[in-house]
Amino acid sequence: MSAGALNFSNEGEKAFESGEKVSAEFFAITYGALVQQMVADLVQEEDVEVVNQQLDAMGRRIGSRLIEEYSVRSGVPACRTFAQAADAVALVGLRMFLNVTATVEPLREVGTDAFSIKFAENPLALFVELPEGPLRERLWYSNVICGVVVGALGMVGFLAEATFARDMLRGDTINEILLCFKGREKETFQIER
């Protein structure tokens, strides 16, 4: 872990400790009730992708609200590069809000500006087992996290795409989100320094 990453990790821990905290069980139960309701509301039982999209849209709204608290309380300076933004998401944001310890590393593919974020603990997935069938195969249960990340980054000028690549609820050994850089929002207000 680089020195910068270590600093980010410390900032995430401090930000989490200094904020108001509530039960992760209550969080998981609330989320589970909502996902269950979304699945029950599906017109076509196999249309699981609709729930994925709903969770993503919900996450974007949440992320666009959380970024303000992040800016105020995290103590991390504004990110200048997408690599810094990926570090901030994985090492500060996930820790500060979800109390999740994650790792981040760049994907070594030519021509991509993409990162892999991995975490073993998922507070949303407490008490959850997905039944065999369409849900286990196609539902990204914690897709709200991807939406939160994209929504938050969008508010600070980074256009990004976040998708789950692996999910322990599907039997994978780790949870993995791929975070891809899509461009930057043009700043409409510049302060020359």
Add this chain to the structure above:
Amino acid sequence: MSHNGLVSESVVAALNMELISYVVVRHTLRGEDSLIDNSGNEIELNIHKGLEGLGLLVGLRLSERLLYRQPSFGEWTPPGVSQFVARQFWKTAFGKRIDRLMHMNDIYFCLIDKNFQWLQGFPKMRGERIVSTTVLSAYGYSGETVAEDEGASPRTERLGSVPIHKDVLIYTVGILKGLIRVMYPTGSIEIHANLNNENETQFVLDFRSPTA
């Protein structure tokens, strides 16, 4: 690094607001398809049922987790229920204890939150307006009503599919009903909530036997 069972309160508040929005949007959008003249009232009733239903589910499931650690035998007493809600539940869901717990003869309790976390994003109440829910668990859904705000029509109160104060209170009352049902399964209880113009939210646990 071990997981200590906590997450940020702001994430949980945001998630609960999204849950409430989901229910309100679902019923207001469906209501727009209806050509019935009283669709406004029907929408309100469906929103009430939907929010309370999800709240009940959350409360029931949460009770399994919270009560698992309580070394208690048999049914809880009304004071015990109220203390548990004021301390354990409020800490679990809102990260703090209730601000004030008032009671009358160990049978009627009023839990007062001076700055209810889940209403932080909502406009402050002005003038003499009070938001109130009246939920009578003894009579089931068909008998439940949403109290009018001094004659104000629910349709003028709600703008499109944006949640209002009452939605938050109805959902929270639903959670309390689900939680308390497990602790006090056979006794009589009425639960309702009020928000006054001093921005105090009051949750009333009324254990008096209903007058038939």
